[in-house]
């Protein structure tokens with residue numbers, strides 16, 4: 001919320017990416033159209049051919065207000081707290097157990113869930129034995145979720161061994177989203193993102209992803225461990241990254 005107001009898309013960046021797109025279009029148009037049939041109508045806001053920021057936010061506050069509109073929706077919060085709760089905790093508990101058996105997470109990991117809403121993921125982590133886990137969202141939900149903006153995490157460097165997020169599509173500055181994960185992960189720490197590659201998010205999504213490199217390339221201080229298919233509440237692709245042991249000069 002305290003990010004400086006800057007133009008959402010620098011005209012020069014837009015021009016650069018547009019000319020880039022024009023060059024690549026003959027190559028891309030086939031798979032592009034198949035994965036996103038509405039791209040022709042989408043208009044400005046292109047960041048790279050694989051990641052597009054949706055246009056229309058007048059300011060950072062405008063964006064935050066839009067995000068809060070979903071987070072604070074009383075009907076949705078009731079669903080998250082009741083009908084959704086047990087089912088999600090169960091599914092996430094299975095997911096985190098699998099990660100433990102793959103050596104990506106352990107009982108002693110300090111774990112963060114980004115965009116945790118009411119904290120189902122955190123409840124699941126604690127259920128499978130990852131006691132030192134916490135969630136972060138614009139709206140806090142004590143005791144599981146603290147207040148924070150993923151563009152500017154409220155944690156010191158190297159705070160976590162493990163970070164999970166399924167809200168990448170809500171990032172207005174995806175590069176900041178990634179850099180903040182890398183900053184708050186300890187060297188060797190694991191980041192796992194669930195993203196949508198083959199379907200579009202809802203009206204609260206802020207960006208659209210057209211290829212997994214659109215997100216992987218944002219992580220300048222990490223190595224890709226794997227990309228796999230998942231069935232994650234509307235998200236279809238799991239990206240696992242590991243923070244480099246040593247800082248790469250930027």
Ligand SMILES: *[C@@H]1O[C@H](CO)[C@@H](O)[C@H](O)[C@H]1NC(C)=O
Pocket residue numbers: 068069070072073074
């Ligand atoms: C969300 O937006 C709708 C329509 O713009 C408005 O009626 C509603 O009060 C807003 N809800 C919140 C929680 O801000």
Ligand SMILES: *[C@@H]1O[C@H](CO)[C@@H](O)[C@H](O)[C@H]1NC(C)=O
Pocket residue numbers: 107127128129130
């Ligand atoms: C991790 O915690 C779970 C749940 O408390 C427990 O059942 C399991 O034995 C623990 N695993 C290790 C390796 O300590």
Ligand SMILES: *[C@@H]1O[C@H](CO)[C@@H](O)[C@H](O)[C@H]1NC(C)=O
Pocket residue numbers: 157183
């Ligand atoms: C925290 O990490 C950032 C990004 O890697 C770096 O620029 C900054 O100097 C670090 N701060 C401290 C206190 O180490």
